[in-house]
Amino acid sequence: MNQPFPISALGINAVDVDIRNVDLSYGANHVLKGINLHIRPGEFFAFLGPSGCGKTTLLRLIAGFNQADGGEVLVGGRDVSQLPPWKRDVGMVFQSYALWPHMTVRRNVAFGLEERKVPKAEIDKRVAAALELVGLAHLADRRPSQLSGGQQQRVAVARTIAIEPKVLLLDEPLSNLDAKMRVQVRRELRDLQQRLGLTTIFVTHDQEEANTICDRIAVMNDGIVQQVGTPMELYEKPANLFVANFLGTANILPGRVIREGGERFFDIEGGVRLPIPAHVVVPEGAKLVFRPQHASLGKNGTRDVSLPGTVVHSEFLGSTLRYGVRIGTAEISIDTPFHSGETLYEPGSPVEIGLSLRSALWLAS
Amino acid sequence: MAGATTAGRTHAPSASSKYFKKLSAKPGQIALALGIAVFLILFLVVPVGTVIYVAFTEKGTGEFTLVNFLDFAQTDLFIRSFWNSFYVSAMSVVVASVFALPLAYITTRFEFRGAMLIQTLGFLPLIMPPFVGAVAMLLLFGRNGTVNLFLDDWFGFKIPFMEGLNGVIFVQAVHYFPFILINLSAALRNIDRAMEEAAQNLGSSGFRLFRRIVFPLAMPGYIAGASLVFVKVFDDLATPLLLNVKDMLAPQAYLRVTSIGIADPMGYVISVVLICMSILAMWISAQAMRGKDYATVQRGGGGLAKRQMRPWESAIAYGAVLLILLLVLAPHIGLLLLSFATIWSFSPLPDAYTLAHYSRVFGESFVYVKNTMVYASIAGVIDVVLGTAIAYLVLRTKLIGREWLDWAATAALAIPGVVLGIGYLRTFYGVQLPDGTPLAALWIMIVLALAIRRLPYALRACYAALQQISVSLEEAAENLGATKVRTVRRIMLPLMAGGILAGFVTSFATAAVELSATLMLVQSNADAPLAYGLYVFMQSPAGRGPGAALGVIAVLLVALCTFASHLIIEKSQKAKAAGH
Numbered sequence: 025m026n027q028p029f030p031i032s033a034l035g036i037n038a039v040d041v042d043i044r045n046v047d048l049s050y051g052a053n054h055v056l057k058g059i060n061l062h063i064r065p066g067e068f069f070a071f072l073g074p075s076g077c078g079k080t081t082l083l084r085l086i087a088g089f090n091q092a093d094g095g096e097v098l099v100g101g102r103d104v105s106q107l108p109p110w111k112r113d114v115g116m117v118f119q120s121y122a123l124w125p126h127m128t129v130r131r132n133v134a135f136g137l138e139e140r141k142v143p144k145a146e147i148d149k150r151v152a153a154a155l156e157l158v159g160l161a162h163l164a165d166r167r168p169s170q171l172s173g174g175q176q177q178r179v180a181v182a183r184t185i186a187i188e189p190k191v192l193l194l195d196e197p198l199s200n201l202d203a204k205m206r207v208q209v210r211r212e213l214r215d216l217q218q219r220l221g222l223t224t225i226f227v228t229h230d231q232e233e234a235n236t237i238c239d240r241i242a243v244m245n246d247g248i249v250q251q252v253g254t255p256m257e258l259y260e261k262p263a264n265l266f267v268a269n270f271l272g273t274a275n276i277l278p279g280r281v282i283r284e285g286g287e288r289f290f291d292i293e294g295g296v297r298l299p300i301p302a303h304v305v306v307p308e309g310a311k312l313v314f315r316p317q318h319a320s321l322g323k324n325g326t327r328d329v330s331l332p333g334t335v336v337h338s339e340f341l342g343s344t345l346r347y348g349v350r351i352g353t354a355e356i357s358i359d360t361p362f363h364s365g366e367t368l369y370e371p372g373s374p375v376e377i378g379l380s381l382r383s384a385l386w387l388a389s
Numbered sequence: 390m391a392g393a394t395t396a397g398r399t400h401a402p403s404a405s406s407k408y409f410k411k412l413s414a415k416p417g418q419i420a421l422a423l424g425i426a427v428f429l430i431l432f433l434v435v436p437v438g439t440v441i442y443v444a445f446t447e448k449g450t451g452e453f454t455l456v457n458f459l460d461f462a463q464t465d466l467f468i469r470s471f472w473n474s475f476y477v478s479a480m481s482v483v484v485a486s487v488f489a490l491p492l493a494y495i496t497t498r499f500e501f502r503g504a505m506l507i508q509t510l511g512f513l514p515l516i517m518p519p520f521v522g523a524v525a526m527l528l529l530f531g532r533n534g535t536v537n538l539f540l541d542d543w544f545g546f547k548i549p550f551m552e553g554l555n556g557v558i559f560v561q562a563v564h565y566f567p568f569i570l571i572n573l574s575a576a577l578r579n580i581d582r583a584m585e586e587a588a589q590n591l592g593s594s595g596f597r598l599f600r601r602i603v604f605p606l607a608m609p610g611y612i613a614g615a616s617l618v619f620v621k622v623f624d625d626l627a628t629p630l631l632l633n634v635k636d637m638l639a640p641q642a643y644l645r646v647t648s649i650g651i652a653d654p655m656g657y658v659i660s661v662v663l664i665c666m667s668i669l670a671m672w673i674s675a676q677a678m679r680g681k682d683y684a685t686v687q688r689g690g691g692g693l694a695k696r697q698m699r700p701w702e703s704a705i706a707y708g709a710v711l712l713i714l715l716l717v718l719a720p721h722i723g724l725l726l727l728s729f730a731t732i733w734s735f736s737p738l739p740d741a742y743t744l745a746h747y748s749r750v751f752g753e754s755f756v757y758v759k760n761t762m763v764y765a766s767i768a769g770v771i772d773v774v775l776g777t778a779i780a781y782l783v784l785r786t787k788l789i790g791r792e793w794l795d796w797a798a799t800a801a802l803a804i805p806g807v808v809l810g811i812g813y814l815r816t817f818y819g820v821q822l823p824d825g826t827p828l829a830a831l832w833i834m835i836v837l838a839l840a841i842r843r844l845p846y847a848l849r850a851c852y853a854a855l856q857q858i859s860v861s862l863e864e865a866a867e868n869l870g871a872t873k874v875r876t877v878r879r880i881m882l883p884l885m886a887g888g889i890l891a892g893f894v895t896s897f898a899t900a901a902v903e904l905s906a907t908l909m910l911v912q913s914n915a916d917a918p919l920a921y922g923l924y925v926f927m928q929s930p931a932g933r934g935p936g937a938a939l940g941v942i943a944v945l946l947v948a949l950c951t952f953a954s955h956l957i958i959e960k961s962q963k964a965k966a967a968g969h
Binding site: 087088089108109110111112114115116118119120122123124125126135136139140183184187 | 581583584586587588589590591592593594597601602605606608
């Protein structure tokens with residue numbers, strides 16, 4: 025973790041966020057089911073999951089726009105669960121930015137400070153500092169409608185940072201930007217967060233966004249935190265099939281474990297069998313999970329096992345070729361590096377599939 | 390060199406044909422545009438121009454002069470009338486706001502069972518012209534009306550609701566407050582919830598949040614509604630006349646022209662003042678709206694956060710809503726009672742009830758209803774034909790000057806009905822048919838005046854209908870071999886049908902109760918429309934019963950049409966939604 029250093033005019037101290045047993049239902053719809061999370065001081069943390077998984081609901085709950093049915097949220101050790109949104113000091117950047125069209129950029133940024141009855145001189149200083157920080161000091165007297173999407177987003181960030189929040193909440197802040205801006209803005213956000221050392225929670229459904237800027241990610245589905253970890257941990261050691269599937273491409277082969285003469289085998293549905301190494305623990309009802317780059321086509325010495333398959337289709341992705349290959353009744357993806365002049369496997373051709381069992385996982389759910 | 394020349398030659402024709410295509414249009418389109426232009430010039434520009442011309446010229450010589458305006462400024466009656474009109478309009482806005490604000494706030498901010506009811510009942514006053522309700526209001530709220538009789542009995546005092554200008558203000562406010570309600574509610578509903586949440590997130594709450602965020606965001610909608618009310622009240626002729634208030638501008642213009650004569654310049658001067666005031670109000674409204682498209686609802690957003698009311702809040706809310714709705718419905722209830730009443734004077738309720746008024750109306754006075762149906766239908770047809778044609782020319786062709794048609798048609802908004810009536814009278818009285826009848830005496834003039842008055846509204850409906858049709862639908866038809874004319878007939882008109890029909894019904898319904906433009910143009914009872922008949926009946930105490938019966942019929946007629954247009958719009962929207 026980078027050591028946070030304060031920006032002179034903006035006194036920001038990193039605090040932790042503790043979410044304990046948070047439960048929330050809308051009628052019969054159980055949206056959050058016993059959420060427990062600890063977000064460390066100064067951490068850039070992501071709630072990642074498909075739409076409807078409860079990530080935005082959880083974020084809005086931290087901001088105070090939703091009331092939990094049970095559990096509490098502690099910000100810097102203080103229970104904020106019973107506080108209204110305007111007393112929480114958690115700054116939120118809205119997906120739509122929610123800049124007020126009847127105020128200039130400067131007035132927008134000054135708003136929170138005015139509401140806190142901060143002295144005029146102090147307001148001017150902090151507004152200037154916040155706008156300087158996002159590089160928009162020269163546009164202070166414009167109206168939001170006169171700014172580009174990226175600029176509006178930065179005003180929204182400046183407006184939130186100006187109140188020196190304890191925590192910064194970002195609700196899909198990149199979703200209203202075009203693809204190119206998205207890459208630039210996410211670097212800026214990361215850079216800003218590093219300089220401020222501000223504990224930040226970022227909601228997204230895009231694994232690439234979460235991977236590139238966050239220290240740790242909580243993957244959510246169905247109102248439950250599936251796994252918490254660094255992007256690499258989640259990719260390499262997914263705790264379950266959902267996480268494996270949601271982060272990157274995963275090949276999932278269903279089958280049965282068979283014991284024959286003290287040895288274990290995995291019978292893939294459709295009649296293909298592979299040996300299970302002695303030290304590996306295979307949970308009950310597990311499926312075999314591996315990434316496309318952990319398998320190869322043709323004879324390959326570095327792979328542990330080889331299986332028979334049939335090429336179904338191929339996609340050219342630039343640096344790699346992705347083959348769709350049928351094993352038994354399942355279809356898997358295999359990535360091979362692309363070299364010019366290489367002979368391609370035609371659809372329908374039988375192939376030998378090399379698989380690194382060391383990199384593969386056995387996941388039950 | 391040779392290559393260059395060849396290239397130049399091959400390019401020349403294509404460049405010129407492109408140029409040609411840009412500037413020209415199909416002969417049919419040009420003819421259509423010219424036809425519309427002639428119509429608008431003849432029946433809008435010339436009459437209004439005549440009014441302005443007369444106001445600025447010396448009587449007899451035709452020389453330019455400002456003497457008429459000087460006369461206006463030096464006549465106490467006119468100055469008093471001007472300030473009275475101004476005062477009544479401004480106070481009507483204030484009182485209408487008092488009715489509209491709580492209703493708009495309650496229905497948009499809270500989970501409120503009555504919300505739908507309010508939004509629907511709020512439209513009720515619009516389907517009855519204010520002067521129809523005026524007499525009923527006199528009976529309910531007048532010096533010896535129901536309310537004051539009770540007040541006097543119970544508490545020993547009376548409230549002068551209907552005395553002098555108060556009466557006009559009260560009737561107008563009750564009648565026109567839905568304009569503010571509708572605009573303000575729409576503005577409030579269009580505020581994205583995130584706007585409010587962002588403010589809460591930054592530490593704002595309660596009344597400060599309302600004052601700093603919600604209210605400024607809803608302001609343009611409020612001003613739009615308020616300026617509309619101001620203009621409508623300023624221009625209204627029949628309500629003050631029926632309440633026997635003569636020292637206001639619109640009644641003065643009418644009285645000058647009808648009692649002193651169409652040669653007297655003062656009626657025209659007042660007309661110019663009326664036009665200026667309505668342009669001024671529209672300008673203020675446009676300024677308020679400019680650059681403030683505050684409709685901030687984003688996808689997935691959806692209006693301000695609504696919350697449940699606490700029991701005591703709910704009690705207050707229901708109380709306020711009930712009181713306002715009673716007020717709003719008062720003219721309707723009063724009218725209905727009056728239409729069945731034998732005698733209703735100095736008593737809270739009528740002495741006895743009878744059906745005689747209805748039988749009289751359906752007997753001798755049915756000609757009014759028939760005339761209205763005919764006039765309003767023709768006016769409606771003219772409006773949608775013109776509206777569709779103008780919308781088509783503006784949105785789908787490159788004809789030079791096509792925007793002028795739009796501007797001219799829309800400019801009718803700024804022309805008060807009484808001014809248009811005076812203009813028609815002046816312009817077409819001198820023009821005579823071979824048998825010596827002046828054009829202004831023909832009933833078709835009433836129809837044309839109605840059509841011009843309602844054209845801006847029908848035009849907007851047609852615009853909206855056409856804008857919803859993607860150009861690619863037409864291009865697909867042309868690509869498959871349909872000519873322009875056949876594309877219009879087979880693709881666009883069927884797709885626009887719902888919108889056009891809605892435009893027709895709106896024109897029809899509002900034309901059916903219009904009086905200020907037509908009051909001056911009616912030459913004989915046989916040619917008179919319903920609103921005129923109502924006006925004549927309502928002027929004598931004996932005529933009130935039949936007048937009320939006629940009013941009830943008018944209200945039912947317009948209500949049916951409004952309901953029909955609502956159904957049509959909803960159905961076409963559903964059909965469109967299903968198509969996507």
